[in-house]
Amino acid sequence: MRLRRVASLTAGAALLFVTAAGAQPVDVSGLNERYKDPDLKVEAWAQRFESEGREVFDRREEIVASIGLEPGQSIADVGAGTGLFVPLFAAAVGPDGKVYAVDIAPRFIEHIRARAAERDLTQVTAILNEDRSTRLPEGSVDVVFICDTYHHFEYPEAMLASIHRAMRPGGRLVIVDFKREGRMGRHVRAGKEVFKAEIEAGGFRFTEELEIDGIEENYILHFERR
Numbered sequence: 424m425r426l427r428r429v430a431s432l433t434a435g436a437a438l439l440f441v442t443a444a445g446a447q448p449v450d451v452s453g454l455n456e457r458y459k460d461p462d463l464k465v466e467a468w469a470q471r472f473e474s475e476g477r478e479v480f481d482r483r484e485e486i487v488a489s490i491g492l493e494p495g496q497s498i499a500d501v502g503a504g505t506g507l508f509v510p511l512f513a514a515a516v517g518p519d520g521k522v523y524a525v526d527i528a529p530r531f532i533e534h535i536r537a538r539a540a541e542r543d544l545t546q547v548t549a550i551l552n553e554d555r556s557t558r559l560p561e562g563s564v565d566v567v568f569i570c571d572t573y574h575h576f577e578y579p580e581a582m583l584a585s586i587h588r589a590m591r592p593g594g595r596l597v598i599v600d601f602k603r604e605g606r607m608g609r610h611v612r613a614g615k616e617v618f619k620a621e622i623e624a625g626g627f628r629f630t631e632e633l634e635i636d637g638i639e640e641n642y643i644l645h646f647e648r649r
């Protein structure tokens with residue numbers, strides 16, 4: 424795996440947090456309604472999220488390895504979708520670890536539960552959450568992982584507070600999200616600097632940015648719980 428740790432980002436955009444992530448919902452233009460559909464076609468979404476050509480799928484093993492999980496640790500995948508990362512996290516933390524797969528989409532949660540049961544991944548717990556809360560137990564996780572989902576949060580401030588509560592002291596937050604450029608640029612409500620400022624204002628300290636060969640459309644930011 425070729426992995427680069429990039430120098431700290433420049434500070435900025437902190438003021439935007441007040442408007443972008445205050446008590447009012449941010450405008451995510453109905454991005455999430457389709458996921459909440461009780462008739463959601465999970466197989467079609469699994470094809471979309473778990474197919475070659477999607478860079479986070481192609482580099483999923485490198486992404487997971489770069490987090491440096493240890494056996495027995497606890498990780499939450501918030502916005503787990505069809506569960507692309509769930510078996511990889513389960514392997515990394517082992518049978519004595521814990522993987523919480525959290526999503527607001529009931530059909531995705533059913534799908535993740537069924538797949539975990541088929542594979543006898545007893546360390547996986549799937550949680551149907553809500554827009555303002557992860558519903559994770561307090562002080563339960565070492566790492567929170569959020570892939571292509573932070574920009575979907577309608578209530579980022581409330582979600583960050585919930586993530587903060589769920590983390591153990593020294594807990595780490597890993598964000599993978601789209602650069603605000605190119606094909607996916609129109610899809611995200613803000614870019615890296617704004618999201619970084621929001622997350623720092625939510626009680627996290629930025630630690631590093633990682634680059635992985637083949638990851639071009641996304642950036643990867645690491646934070647620590649303050």
Ligand SMILES: C[S@@+](CC[C@H](N)C(=O)[O-])C[C@H]1O[C@@H](n2cnc3c(N)ncnc32)[C@H](O)[C@@H]1O
Nearest residue numbers: 458472502503504507526527528554570572575
């Ligand atoms: C683009 S998908 C990414 C799924 C997965 N992380 C992946 O990379 O394959 C975004 C996911 O975020 C979920 N989502 C949106 N808002 C959420 C929230 N507040 N809490 C948890 N999940 C959320 C959606 O239901 C959807 O499954």
